[in-house]
Amino acid sequence: MNIIYILWMRQLKRYFRSKARIIGSLGQPILFLFALGFGFGPIFQKAGGGNYIEFLAPGVICMSILFTAVFAGIEVIWDKQFGFLKETLVAPVSRIKIMFGRTLGGATVATFQGVVVFILSLLFGFTPTNIALIPLSLIFMFMIALVFTALGTTIASLLDDMQGFQLIMNFLVMPLFFLSGALFPLNGLPGAIGTIASANPFSYGVDAVRGLLTGIFHFNLMIDFGILTVMIVLFLGIGSYLFRKIQI
Amino acid sequence: MNIIETKNLTKKFGNITAVDNVSFKVEKGGIFAFLGPNGAGKSTTIKILTTLLSPTSGEIMVDGRNPIKEQDAVRASFGIVFQDPSLDDELTAWENMEFHGVLYGVPKNVRRKRITEMLEFVELSDRKDDFVKNFSGGMKRRLEIARGLLHHPKILFLDEPTLGLDPQTRNHIWKFIQDLNKEEGMTIFFTTHYMEEADRVANTIAIIDHGKIVAQGSSAELKLKTNTNSLEEAFLALTGTVIREEEVKGVDRMRAGRRMWHK
Numbered sequence: 001m002n003i004i005y006i007l008w009m010r011q012l013k014r015y016f017r018s019k020a021r022i023i024g025s026l027g028q029p030i031l032f033l034f035a036l037g038f039g040f041g042p043i044f045q046k047a048g049g050g051n052y053i054e055f056l057a058p059g060v061i062c063m064s065i066l067f068t069a070v071f072a073g074i075e076v077i078w079d080k081q082f083g084f085l086k087e088t089l090v091a092p093v094s095r096i097k098i099m100f101g102r103t104l105g106g107a108t109v110a111t112f113q114g115v116v117v118f119i120l121s122l123l124f125g126f127t128p129t130n131i132a133l134i135p136l137s138l139i140f141m142f143m144i145a146l147v148f149t150a151l152g153t154t155i156a157s158l159l160d161d162m163q164g165f166q167l168i169m170n171f172l173v174m175p176l177f178f179l180s181g182a183l184f185p186l187n188g189l190p191g192a193i194g195t196i197a198s199a200n201p202f203s204y205g206v207d208a209v210r211g212l213l214t215g216i217f218h219f220n221l222m223i224d225f226g227i228l229t230v231m232i233v234l235f236l237g238i239g240s241y242l243f244r245k246i247q248i
Numbered sequence: 249m250n251i252i253e254t255k256n257l258t259k260k261f262g263n264i265t266a267v268d269n270v271s272f273k274v275e276k277g278g279i280f281a282f283l284g285p286n287g288a289g290k291s292t293t294i295k296i297l298t299t300l301l302s303p304t305s306g307e308i309m310v311d312g313r314n315p316i317k318e319q320d321a322v323r324a325s326f327g328i329v330f331q332d333p334s335l336d337d338e339l340t341a342w343e344n345m346e347f348h349g350v351l352y353g354v355p356k357n358v359r360r361k362r363i364t365e366m367l368e369f370v371e372l373s374d375r376k377d378d379f380v381k382n383f384s385g386g387m388k389r390r391l392e393i394a395r396g397l398l399h400h401p402k403i404l405f406l407d408e409p410t411l412g413l414d415p416q417t418r419n420h421i422w423k424f425i426q427d428l429n430k431e432e433g434m435t436i437f438f439t440t441h442y443m444e445e446a447d448r449v450a451n452t453i454a455i456i457d458h459g460k461i462v463a464q465g466s467s468a469e470l471k472l473k474t475n476t477n478s479l480e481e482a483f484l485a486l487t488g489t490v491i492r493e494e495e496v497k498g499v500d501r502m503r504a505g506r507r508m509w510h511k
Contacts, residue, residue, distance in 0.1 A: 006350040014338045083334035087395075090298050091351035092324035248300050 003093050004101040011072065011105025015112075022113075029064045029117045033057065033124045036183065049185065057118075057126035058210035059182030062144060065114040066202060069145045070173050072106025073152015073239075077159055086248055095244040099153060103236065106149035107142060114141045128213045137212035143228040144205035150235035157242035176202045186218045201231045250309075251276040251403060251435045252297065257306035259292055266292040268459035269306070274452070279429055279436040281450035283443075283483060285492045289459040290439045291331055294407050297437075298328055311402055324352070327401035329392050329409045331439075337381035341372055341391050344380060345398060352399035359398075366394040369424065385412050393421055397428070404428075406438035410445065418442075422449055443480040453479070457487045 015021070037053045044052035079085040088098055115138070128134060155168060179193065180202040186194065197203050208224035211217035217224075252274035259267040267289045274280040284290050295301040297308065299315045299322055308315055311325035335344050342363065349359035367373045370390035380388060393409060404425070410418045426449060428434045440446055446453055447467045454464045463470055463486050467479050474485040 002350050002353075006347055010336070010339065010343075010347065013343070014336075017338060082337070083330060083332050084336045086300065086330055087334045087336075087348070088351065089300060090323055090326075090328055091348075092320045092353070093351050094320070247302065248295065 003097050004104065007088075007098060007101025008105040008108065011102060011109055015072075015109040022116075025064065025068060025113060026116065026120065028067070029060045030120060032060045032063065033121060037124055051125075053121075053125050054127070054214055055185070055210070055216075056183065057121035057124065058213050059180075059206055061114050061117045061121065061141070062180075062202070062206045062209055063177050063182055064117045065110045065141055065144050065205075066148050066177055067173065068113040069106060069110035069148035070152040070155075070168070072109055073103070073149045073154070074156050074165065074168070075106070076102070076153055076156035077162055077165075080156075080246075080248065081161060085246070089246065089248065095246075096240045099150075099236070099240045099243045103146065103149045103153060103239070106152070107145035110145035110149060111138065111142045114145070129215045130212075133212045137209050140205065140208040140212065140224070140228070143225075143232060144202070144209070147201060147205070147228060147231040147235055150232065150239045154235055154239040154242055157239065157246055176200060179203075180206050181218060182206045201227055204228055249276045250274060251311055252280075252437065253307075253309045254293075254297075255307040257293070257296065257308060258304045259289075259296060259301065260304045265459050267296070267303070270456065270459070270461050272454050272461060272464060274435060274437055276435055277429070277433040278451045279426075279449050280438070281446035281453045282437065282439045282456065283446055283453060284439075284456035285487050287492045288456045288487075290456060291407055293456070294328075294405055294437075294439070298326060298405060299323055325401060326403040326405055327396040327399060328405040329396040329407065331407040331411070333388055333392070335380045335388055335392060335395075338379065340377050340379055341367065341383070342376040344391065345395055348395045348398050354399050362398055366398060370394045370421075386414065386417060389413055390417065390421070400432065401434065403435045403437060406436065408439055408441065410440065410442065418445070425449075443478070443483055447479040455483060455486050462486050 033053070033056065037056050041052040044050070044055070049055065076085065079088075089095075155172075179196050180200050181197055182202075186197050186203065189197065204219060204224040204227040207217055207219050208221055208228070211221060211224070250273045253272075255271050257267055257270045258265065270289070270293060282290055282293070292301065296303050297310055297315060299319045302316055310322045313321050313325075315322045336347070339347065345363040345366065346359070349363065354362065364373070367376050370393060372387060372391060372394070375383070375387070380391065383391065389409070389412065393406075396404060396406075406425075410421065413421070422445070425436060429436050436449075438450075451466065452464070453467055453470060455462050455470070463473060465473070467482075470479065470482045470486075471477065474482040476482045476485055
C-alpha cells in the first residue's frame with residue numbers, strides 16, 4: 001500500500017510542481033471552447049442541435065482528460081531515458097504494483113485536469129442540467145483517465161525514446177478524440193465514421209460524462225460503464241504484462 | 249563462501265556478443281573490482297546480476313539465489329549506484345531518499361533517521377529540500393551513493409561511482425565504503441577507470457575485454473602475471489592500447505540532447 005501511495009504521490013508532485021505544464025495544457029481546451037463553441041454555435045443551433053456549448057463542453061473536458069492521461073502514461077519513456085526507471089526496477093517491488101501506482105497517479109492528475117476544464121467551461125456558459133449528478137460524472141472522468149493512462153503506459157513499455165511520440169499523437173490520440181462524438185453528435189452519421197466511433201472506447205467515456213452533465217445519452221450509462229470497465233481491466237492487464245518485460 | 253557466482257554467462261544483442269562465456273566468483277565480504285575498457289561488457293554484466301537484463305545463457309547466483317527466477321529476493325539483497333544518473337530531478341534530495349526507503353520497505357522511523365545520517369555523511373543536509381535538478385554532477389553522485397546505502401544491502405554494486413568527483417570526495421566516499429565493508433561485512437562489487445583506486449581498495453580484480461574475462465586475481469598477482477609494476481600497466485598489457493568506442497543507443501542520444509537543451 002505504501003509503495004502504491006509513494007508512486008502515486010510522485011506523479012502528483014511532479015504534476016503540481018510544473019506550473020507551465022498545467023497552464024499550457026489549459027490552452028487547448030480554452031481554444032476549443034472558444035473557437036469551436038462560438039464558431040459553430042450558430043450553425044449547430046440552426047440545424048436544430050440546440051446550444052453547442054452545452055454539447056461541446058463535456059467533449060472538451062474528456063479531451064483534456066484523454067490527452068493528460070496518455071501523456072502521463074507515456075512519461076514512463078522519460079523515466080527510462082533519464083534513468084529513474086532503473087531505480088524503480090531494481091527495487092524488490094512487483095512490477096504490477098509499480099504499474100498500478102503510476103497509473104493511479106497519472107489518472108488522478110488527468111481527472112484533476114478534467115475538473116479544471118469543467119470549471120472553465122462554466123465561464124463559457126456551460127450549465128449542467130442536474131447538479132446532483134456531477135459527483136457521478138467525476139467517477140466516469142476517473143475511469144476514462146484510468147483507461148488512457150494505462151494505454152499510455154502500455155505504449156511506453158514498448159518504446160525506447162520519444163521519437164515515436166508524434167506518431168502516437170497523430171495516429172492514436174487524435175483519431176481517438178476526433179472520431180468519438182466529442183465534437184459532433186453520433187446520430188445519423190454516414191456508415192464508416194459511425195462504425196469507427198462505436199468501436200472507439202473513448203466515445204463511451206464522452207457519452208457517460210455528457211449524459212450525466214446534460215442528460216443526453218447516445219448509448220446508455222450501463223453500456224458506457226461496462227465498456228470502460230472492460231477497457232480498464234484490459235489495458236491494466238496488457239500494461240502490467242509488458243511493463244514486467246521491460247529490460248533496460 | 250561466494251556471494252556472487254557466474255558460470256559461462258553470455259549475453260547477445262542481435263549478433264553482437266556483449267558478454268561472452270564469463271565466469272567469476274565474488275567472495276562474501278570482499279571488495280571486487282571489475283575492470284575493463286569502455287564497451288567491454290561491464291555494465292551489461294552488472295545489469296544481468298541486478299535483474300535488469302536476462303542473460304542469453306549461463307548460470308548466475310546472487311546471495312544464494314537466481315536473479316532470473318527469484319528476482320525480488322535478489323533485488324532485496326543489493327544496493328546499486330548506476331553509471332548514469334537515476335535520480336528524479338523534479339523531486340528534492342530528501343524525497344528521492346524517501347522514495348527509495350519506501351520501495352525497500354525500510355520502516356518509517358528507521359528511514360527518517362538513516363536519511364538524515366546519510367545526507368549528513370555526503371554533506372547534503374543543508375540542501376535536502378532543494379530540487380535535484382539544481383544539483384551539480386558531483387552532488388548528484390553523492391546523493392546516489394547515499395541512496396544506494398540507505399537500506400543497508402548485503403551487496404553494493406557501484407558502476408563507476410567516483411566518475412567526475414574530486415579527490416577529496418572520492419577519498420571520503422571510499423573510506424566510508426571500506427568501513428561498511430569491514431564493519432558490516434558488506435560485499436562491494438565495483439567498476440572504475442581509476443586503476444589506483446582498484447589497486448588500493450580491491451581484494452580481487454577481474455579484467456574483462458571484448459566480453460571475455462582476460463585475467464583474475466589480486467592486484468599483486470596481476471602485476472606478477474604481466475611482469476609489470478603497476479595495475480595500470482598490467483591493465484594495458486592485458487587489454488592493449490587501442491581506444492574503444494561504445495555503441496550509442498537511442499537513450500544515450502536522447503540524454504545528450506537533453507543536456508544540450510538544459511545548458
